[in-house]
Amino acid sequence: VVRDQILDRAALHPGDVLLDVGAGDGLIGFGAVERVSPGGRVIFSDVSADLMEVCRGLARSLGVDERCGFVIAGAEDLAPLDPLSVDVVTTRAVLIYVHSKPTAFAEFFRVLRPGGRISVYEPINRLMFPEPRGQFWGYDVGPIRDLADKVKASWNDDPERDSTLMDFDERDLFDYAEDAGFGEIHLELRREVTGRHEPTSWEAFVATSPNPLAPSQGEVIGRALDTVEQLRFETYLRPLVEAGVRTRRRTVAHLWAQKPS
Numbered sequence: 001v002v003r004d005q006i007l008d009r010a011a012l013h014p015g016d017v018l019l020d021v022g023a024g025d026g027l028i029g030f031g032a033v034e035r036v037s038p039g040g041r042v043i044f045s046d047v048s049a050d051l052m053e054v055c056r057g058l059a060r061s062l063g064v065d066e067r068c069g070f071v072i073a074g075a076e077d078l079a080p081l082d083p084l085s086v087d088v089v090t091t092r093a094v095l096i097y098v099h100s101k102p103t104a105f106a107e108f109f110r111v112l113r114p115g116g117r118i119s120v121y122e123p124i125n126r127l128m129f130p131e132p133r134g135q136f137w138g139y140d141v142g143p144i145r146d147l148a149d150k151v152k153a154s155w156n157d158d159p160e161r162d163s164t165l166m167d168f169d170e171r172d173l174f175d176y177a178e179d180a181g182f183g184e185i186h187l188e189l190r191r192e193v194t195g196r197h198e199p200t201s202w203e204a205f206v207a208t209s210p211n212p213l214a215p216s217q218g219e220v221i222g223r224a225l226d227t228v229e230q231l232r233f234e235t236y237l238r239p240l241v242e243a244g245v246r247t248r249r250r251t252v253a254h255l256w257a258q259k260p261s
C-alpha cells in the first residue's frame with residue numbers, strides 16, 4: 001500500500017527514468033519497473049554495495065535486469081548520476097540516516113529533469129517519542145510508571161536522540177524541498193495510534209532496538225535501572241509483552257513535489 005502511494009504520487013509514465021535512493025532490497029524500485037515500461041528504466045542506488053548486489057540478483061531472476069541500473073552512492077552525493085538525467089526520484093525511510101538532508105534534496109533537484117518529480121516518505125520520529133506517561137513501547141505500564149519514566153529518560157539522554165533519526169520533522173522536509181528549488185510541493189502527515197496483538201518473547205523484546213543505530217531495549221533498561229528495579233520492571237512487563245496487547249504509534253510524512261519545467 002505504501003509502495004503504491006509513493007509511486008502513485010510520483011505520477012510515473014511509461015518511458016520515465018526513476019531513481020530510487022536508498023533502495024535497500026528494492027521494495028520501491030521493483031514496484032516501479034512495470035509502471036515505467038515500455039521504454040523506461042529504474043536505477044537502484046544505495047550506500048550498501050551488498051544491497052545493490054541483492055537488487056541486481058533479484059532483477060536478473062525477475063527477468064527485468066535490462067530495464068534496471070545499480071549505483072552505489074549516498075543520498076548526499078549522487079555524483080555517478082548526471083545532472084538532468086532522471087524523471088523521478090523516490091526515497092523511503094532513508095533520510096532518517098542522512099546527515100545533511102538539505103544536501104540530499106539539492107542532489108535530487110540536480111539530477112532531475114525540468115518537470116521531474118520527487119516522492120519522499122519518511123517516519124517522523126520526533127512526533128512519535130516520547131510516548132505519553134504510563135505507556136512504554138505501547139504497553140500500559142501505569143503501576144510501574146516510575147521505572148518506565150527512568151528508562152524513557154535514559155532514552156532521552158541517548159546521543160542518538162540528536163542523531164539523523166530525530167533531527168527533522170515534516171516542516172523541515174517541506175522547507176528543504178522549497179529551498180532546493182522545487183515548485184509544486186505537497187505534504188501529507190499521518191499520525192496513528194492503533195491497537196495491536198503481537199505476542200513476543202521477552203528475549204526478543206529486550207534484543208529489539210528501534211533502529212539499527214540505537215542501543216537495544218535491554219541495554220537501555222540495564223543502564224537506567226538497578227538490579228532490584230530491573231526485576232520489578234521485568235516481572236510486570238514480561239507477561240504484557242508475551243500476551244502482546246499493545247498500541248502502536250506511527251507518524252509518517254509523505255512529500256511529493258515537482259521541479260519547475
Ligand SMILES: C[S@@+](CC[C@H](N)C(=O)[O-])C[C@H]1O[C@@H](n2cnc3c(N)ncnc32)[C@H](O)[C@@H]1O
Binds near residue numbers: 073094097099
Ligand atoms: C530502512 S531501509 C529502506 C530501504 C527501502 N527504501 C525500502 O523502503 O524498503 C534504509 C536504506 O537506506 C540505506 N542508506 C542508509 N544511509 C544512506 C545514505 N546516506 N544514502 C543512501 N542510502 C542510505 C540503507 O543502506 C538501507 O538500504
